[in-house]
Amino acid sequence: MINLKGISGGYAQPPTINRLDLQINKGEFFTLLGPNGSGKTTLFKLITGQLLISEGGVYIDGKNIATLSKIEKAKLMAVLTQENKVAFDYTVEEIVSLGRYPHQKGILKNLTKKDLAVIEEVMELTYISDFRKTAFRRMSGGEKQRVLLAKALAQEPEILLLDEPTNHLDIKHVFQMLDLLKKRQEKFGLTVFAILHDLNVASLYADRIAFLHNGNILEVGDVGILRKEDQLKKVYDVELKSRAHPTLPKPQLIMTPSYTVSNTLDFNKSYRIKQTKEYIHVEFKHPLRTISNGVIGEGIQWLKHFCNFHVTKDYNCSEPKSDLQSRMIKHSIPHEQAVGMMTAVVLEDAVFLEDEFEGIPMMAVVTAGTGNAVDITNKSNTGAIQTVGTINIFLFIDAHFSDGALVNGIMSATEAKVKALQDLKIKDSQSNTIATGTSTDSILLGLTQQGEKTPYAGSGTIVGKGIGQIVYSATKKAVKKYLQRVHEEQWL
């Protein structure tokens, strides 16, 4: 719908923007990104007419905007610039009213009922109704930005052009403003063209993105282009990692500063263990790169506290997460930095194993019960039986794993656990076949991330074999202790 055809213009010679082509579709949220001085504002001003186009033209629905009158242009598009100075001492309401100018008819240009209704609506949408009688100059930078957005919306434009609209806004107002624009986009088919600096915000809101680099469009595409780490490094000259947003299918960029703090830690002295009847708490001095399916601390994170809490055999809590959080709070363990698991196994029977595999130190903590042992490959299982039967594995490794290696590590540990159950002939009570685990097993791998980065940790690697051996030994020992206890209890 907006077609920039070979436009040139700007302050330098050759011009900052030199024969640039770009199409912005009707009803899309288009974001222009690029480093300082790349020409974003210059391009913006060429589109809005604040700067003279020396070559080419801007076409809207096939019409060259240079041929439109001021009023025609104002009905079509509204502009929100970085400039928020206003010449006269207007109130907020008066500023917003100015937005109705292109729609007013006759010489007297009084505000109609419709004008008043629109003004009221946009002031409410931008949360400025309470400031209506306040002088604009007395508002804060962020508040002024909202007033000027309200004025732009009062124009009821088809296209909204925004140059760094979130500049003065705090996080809440950034999201409030962009959510509002998204709603207008959906409801009225508003076309949004916005210059943004925050790549992560752009990823969350933009339908398409263009990268401007030295006055040229480097690439135009959907948010997927924010996954191109090499291109981002070229544009911004910083180290970035593109990662998945935890709940939305959008990339988010993680910056890495160039400074590094290198303090080597002695693995064996870097943790302490507290074991009571109620819980086992392993605390590390530094956060570990962690992968886990714990009730608390699931997924891949950086965490320092690793807990296994004792619960009763018939534990049946609808909010296990908050239950574990309260237990941690009671023992002054910061649950935001913790992995938390539960077990009905007697914690005295936990197995602690320290070992070293070709120079890689590891430490495993395993609690095991096999009352709920399950053969995952057998169809006859109908569900979990409530008895003492969970295998919880903590494995700490003094190595540096990639995220892929963390997944490998989980596989290696699981294979080892299965082998331990096989060798001990632990059976699924329903199918009477050898069990592969229990119905509620949990696992955690914690890595110091010291030393050279390892991309693999499967059974074909030294570290993978090490994982296999330590998990196998610790699980076997823990299951044997459990079986011994069950055996003794039967004779009581």
Ligand SMILES: Nc1ncnc2c1ncn2[C@@H]1O[C@H](COP(=O)(O)OP(=O)(O)OP(=O)(O)O)[C@@H](O)[C@H]1O
């Ligand atoms: N008023 C001006 N007079 C002369 N040169 C200017 C003027 N405004 C901008 N420039 C130059 O034009 C080039 C592009 O600037 P522009 O403001 O378009 O960059 P930008 O991408 O918007 O940067 P930023 O992210 O810092 O806002 C820069 O080299 C800048 O120095």
